[in-house]
Amino acid sequence: MEHVHLFVFTFLLSFIILPTVSAHLRQNYYHRTCPNVESIVRSAVTKKFQQTFVTASGTLRLFFHDCFVRGCDASVLLTSPESMAEKDSPDDISLAGDGFDTVIKAKAAVDLDPMCRNKVSCADILAMATRDVVALTGGPSYAVELGRLDGRISTKASVKHNLPNPTFNLDQLNSMFAFKGLTQTDMIALSGAHTIGFSHCGKFSKRIYNFQRGRAVDPTLNATYSRQLMQMCPRIVDPRIAINMDPITPQLFDNVYYKNLQQGKGLFTSDQSLFTDLRSRATVNLFAANSTAFQQAFVVAITKLGRVGVKTGNEGEIRRDCSAVN
Known part of the structure; x- marks a missing residue:
């Protein structure tokens, strides 16, 4: 039994020794610029979830695919007239439209507040929406670190070899x-x-x-x-x-x-x-x-996933339209 106790101790220790939080991300990031952002997003996500359950799995998968490819920068939301964006990749083409629609609706709700308009990134809205769908389906609610900027680059080629394959060992x-x-x-x-x-x-x-x-x-x-x-x-x-x-x-x-x-x-x-x-x-x-x-x-x-490849400063922007660069 000794090895079992050692495993449990080591496992629990992993919760205590958390990696250093990205210097650019913090909870309540918008408390001055858009103090009601979390409740606005939660309300929009809840309404969408009540319309279709696919909202939950679609949004969660969208967040994972976004963070794993170019970092958590909402690049997966960008569209390309030549169908050359991330979402056009064979690995992303099956992403549920309800996931994209959730972010679009939440973004519209945020921008209806004059204090918040064009001040909250699509990447942060996706992160908040992901937390909300997890909670809506019975999972844990947790504090979301915010402060990501939206990326300006999205290419189909960047998806390849950056997502787990169903056949992986x-x-x-x-x-x-x-x-x-x-x-x-x-x-x-x-x-x-x-x-x-x-x-x-x-x-x-x-x-x-x-x-x-x-x-x-x-x-x-x-x-x-x-x-x-x-x-x-x-x-x-x-x-x-x-x-x-x-x-x-x-x-x-x-x-x-x-x-x-x-x-x-x-x-x-x-x-x-x-x-x-x-x-x-x-x-x-x-x-x-x-x-x-x-x-x-x-x-x-x-939480650690949400820190991957975060864009700050001149690396990104706050998009007015989540599907297009400014």
Whole structure:
């Protein structure tokens, strides 16, 4: 049992020793220029969420994709008449329109306040909206660090090799997240966002059809679950059909995602590898058994994610229109 106690001690210690907050980000950043910004954004996000649940997973995924590519600078929101922006990349083209619409509506609500007009960045609005959708689906509410500027560059080419692939193993995941300053525990906690996410058949079909020579189905998949996936995703089917990442509680931000991994019900290879690899299994087991530990780890991880590649000074601007540079 000694190694178990050591693991738990080390894990809890990670919450105490937080990385230094970016000098340019702080809570209540807009307390003088737009004191009501958080309540304005929360109200707009809540209204959008009540209209469609996809708002939650769409906004959360949008924040992750934005931060991982060029840093948290809202570059994923920029459009290009030649379809050469980040959002036009094959890895981003499946981002839910409701995520973009959430930021647009929140930005419009903020700018209706004369005191706030053109004073709050789209990047910060996306960060606040992400916190709000997590809370609206039953997850933790947390203080958001603000002060990001919006980037002026968005290219399709910059997306490639900057986002995790559904086929990644633990080493590949750790390598990509470490490059962003995130630990294995951060990565496992952020993967828990798949508790409210969804995907399309083409992203995992190889796991249920033609997995390997001599094996039709990935053996790490739960047999009953794989049959269910085959029913929802037959060989010849519209690849755009959406499948819940969490088949048990898809509309709750909870720790059931990790319980699913224990039962072989991770939709992606990258999900299931968190349990099949002994180096990460203990953390999965902890999060599955302790919802508070998961939520605390998630807050730590998404706060660190929000510090990646922050633009300041001449590096960015506050966009008047989130989809176009000023």
